[in-house]
Amino acid sequence: MVSLGVTHYLLKPFTFAAFRDKLHRYAEYRRQVLAEGEVAAQHEVDRMFATLRGPAAHTLPKGLDxxxxxxxxxxxxxxxxxxxxxxxxxxxxxxxxxxxxxxxxxxxxxxxxxxxxxxxxxxxxxxxxx
Missing domain, CATH: 1.10.10.10 (Winged helix-like DNA-binding domain superfamily/Winged helix DNA-binding domain)
Structure with a gap:
């Protein structure tokens, strides 16, 4: 899907803030893609896709309180x-x-x-x- 241009998605219903956040992340991702040119190493690919995900949520795994x-x-x-x-x-x-x-x-x-x-x-x- 990424090779076809799909990088992320939103599930409905979503807020405008969530939509805006995804757009900002995508803009940063595109900036990195254009700045990097051709990516050769896996850690570079991982870093670029991490931009789309954003900071890790501080939630506990299921079953932990x-x-x-x-x-x-x-x-x-x-x-x-x-x-x-x-x-x-x-x-x-x-x-x-x-x-x-x-x-x-x-x-x-x-x-x-x-x-x-x-x-x-x-x-x-x-x-x-x-």
């Missing part, structure tokens, strides 16, 4: 490495839920995980704020 996320972040606030079980106890949620939120935070680069070797067997995973 802002209040629970704040509780999980609060349990990591003191910078002590915590396991998913410890976070679950502090936040008042299940270990599985804590792990899902912690892994989201790692993917969003808001937390880091590292193995903790303390006892024989499989190391425990600890999470810290990034």
């Amino acid at each position: 802002e209040q629970t996320l704040r509780a999980v972040l609060g349990s990591l606030a003191d910078d002590a490495g915590r396991s998913a079980s410890e976070v679950a106890g502090l936040a008042g949620i299940s270990r599985v839920t804590a792990r899902r939120y912690l892994e989201y935070l790692v993917a969003a680069e808001r937390a880091v995980r590292a193995p903790h070797y303390g006892t024989p067997g499989r190391p425990e995973v600890e999470y810290r704020p990034a």
